[in-house]
Amino acid sequence: MANMIMASSKALITSSIPSSPRTKLSLPQIPIPKLPLPKLPKSPLILSLPSNLKSISVILASSLAFAPPSLAEEIEKASLFDFNLTLPIMMAEFLFLMFALDKLYFSPLGKFMDERDSAIKEKLNSVKDTSAEVKQLEDQAAAIMRAARAEISAALNKMKKETQLEVEKKIAEGRKKVEAELQEALASLDKQKEETIKSLDSQIAALSDEIVKKVLPVSN
Amino acid sequence: MNVLSCSINTLKGLYDISGVEVGQHFYWQIGGFQVHGQVLITSWVVIAILLGSATIAVRNPQTIPTGGQNFFEYVLEFIRDVSKTQIGEEYGPWVPFIGTMFLFIFVSNWSGALLPWKIIQLPHGELAAPTNDINTTVALALLTSVAYFYAGLTKKGLGYFGKYIQPTPILLPINILEDFTKPLSLSFRLFGNILADELVVVVLVSLVPLVVPIPVMLLGLFTSGIQALIFATLAAAYIGESMEGHH
Numbered sequence: 001m002a003n004m005i006m007a008s009s010k011a012l013i014t015s016s017i018p019s020s021p022r023t024k025l026s027l028p029q030i031p032i033p034k035l036p037l038p039k040l041p042k043s044p045l046i047l048s049l050p051s052n053l054k055s056i057s058v059i060l061a062s063s064l065a066f067a068p069p070s071l072a073e074e075i076e077k078a079s080l081f082d083f084n085l086t087l088p089i090m091m092a093e094f095l096f097l098m099f100a101l102d103k104l105y106f107s108p109l110g111k112f113m114d115e116r117d118s119a120i121k122e123k124l125n126s127v128k129d130t131s132a133e134v135k136q137l138e139d140q141a142a143a144i145m146r147a148a149r150a151e152i153s154a155a156l157n158k159m160k161k162e163t164q165l166e167v168e169k170k171i172a173e174g175r176k177k178v179e180a181e182l183q184e185a186l187a188s189l190d191k192q193k194e195e196t197i198k199s200l201d202s203q204i205a206a207l208s209d210e211i212v213k214k215v216l217p218v219s220n
Numbered sequence: 221m222n223v224l225s226c227s228i229n230t231l232k233g234l235y236d237i238s239g240v241e242v243g244q245h246f247y248w249q250i251g252g253f254q255v256h257g258q259v260l261i262t263s264w265v266v267i268a269i270l271l272g273s274a275t276i277a278v279r280n281p282q283t284i285p286t287g288g289q290n291f292f293e294y295v296l297e298f299i300r301d302v303s304k305t306q307i308g309e310e311y312g313p314w315v316p317f318i319g320t321m322f323l324f325i326f327v328s329n330w331s332g333a334l335l336p337w338k339i340i341q342l343p344h345g346e347l348a349a350p351t352n353d354i355n356t357t358v359a360l361a362l363l364t365s366v367a368y369f370y371a372g373l374t375k376k377g378l379g380y381f382g383k384y385i386q387p388t389p390i391l392l393p394i395n396i397l398e399d400f401t402k403p404l405s406l407s408f409r410l411f412g413n414i415l416a417d418e419l420v421v422v423v424l425v426s427l428v429p430l431v432v433p434i435p436v437m438l439l440g441l442f443t444s445g446i447q448a449l450i451f452a453t454l455a456a457a458y459i460g461e462s463m464e465g466h467h
Contacts, residue, residue: 085253086355097267102316105274112281
């Protein structure tokens with residue numbers, strides 16, 4: 001296929017009509033003026049193929065072989081494989097693009113991304129390594145708790161002591177009062193007992209006299 | 221025979237209508253040499269797109285990326301991933317080469333499919349993807365060859381040429397042949413795919429201007445991306461191959 005195109009284009013170069021005036025500059029879309037299809041000496045080569053081999057590729061190839069004459073009117077050569085100074089220029093352009101993109105894009109953005117990655121990793125590691133800080137904070141919290149507990153228990157003890165004292169005082173007071181009342185009651189009881197005993201004594205004397213009288217009349 | 225000439229005439233008509241211009245070039249003369257102007261113009265546009273978008277997106281990088289920066293970071297990660305997979309741990313210095321290869325081919329291919337080049341009329345030829353010119357693809361393939369020779373020579377010195385007789389000296393001709401087939405296959409694969417893709421789209425558009433070409437266009441976009449990836453991956457693979465130790 002490639003050879004065919006090249007061969008056809010070379011044949012065209014030789015067979016083209018030299019430089020008709022260019023008329024198509026102002027044409028809108030169709031750049032190829034329609035010319036009658038010239039019979040080329042090459043055509044038997046294609047047309048002599050057996051007709052049952054008329055695959056689409058053959059048609060396309062032959063059409064490519066036929067069609068360029070209308071183009072070749074205008075341009076001296078038409079070919080796909082036309083190497084010229086474009087090749088080194090494209091190389092230079094590519095190298096320029098490579099350096100420019102490296103300066104503008106690959107290096108700065110790559111560096112930026114790597115730096116960000118390392119920064120994130122560092123932060124992650126530092127987050128993992130805060131166990132010391134956490135321990136310190138925990139110790140601090142425990143100390144505060146201990147102090148608070150001590151304070152509370154001290155206050156509690158103090159209050160307990162105070163209340164106990166108060167209670168004891170009250171109890172002592174009450175006991176004193178009760179004792180006083182008891183003494184009083186006991187004293188009055190003794191007095192009554194004495195009085196009763198005294199009155200009983202006198203009665204006993206009389207009674208005993210009577211008993212003696214009753215028992216001893218005989219003896220009298 | 222009649223059918224054939226008839227179909228040829230039909231195709232000729234289609235050819236004229238669609239304005240397919242195969243192998244047409246817009247020649248410039250530079251110091252007695254000819255260059256393909258349309259390729260240079262489109263490649264400048266592609267380079268401008270790449271440099272411009274990269275500059276805008278990376279100008280002021282933020283810790284938490286948004287929008288363009290996010291996209292460019294994703295692209296860079298992708299390129300690094302490709303390079304690392306193919307080259308290995310020492311991929312760092314090759315990221316610009318592989319990345320530029322991928323981005324340039326990718327944006328070139330997609331520019332051919334997406335940018336309305338046809339609006340701009342040239343005296344000869346037409347604007348299309350830079351990669352549908354054989355000069356571009358051969359230039360890129362030759363640079364790849366230079367790159368993998370450079371990689372091998374800097375890594376292993378002259379011992380690099382020991383790989384030519386590696387399994388047995390009998391394979392020497394085949395190993396030498398490989399150095400020619402690599403750039404050849406790289407360049408022709410890319411050139412053929414992109415040219416064929418654009419031709420198919422143009423021919424289909426000329427046949428059925430509505431709806432029908434759209435799937436083919438989408439397929440073309442897909443193929444373009446795949447071709448860029450294949451080129452970059454193979455370039456990286458060749459570089460990695462010439463750098464790795466031969467036992």
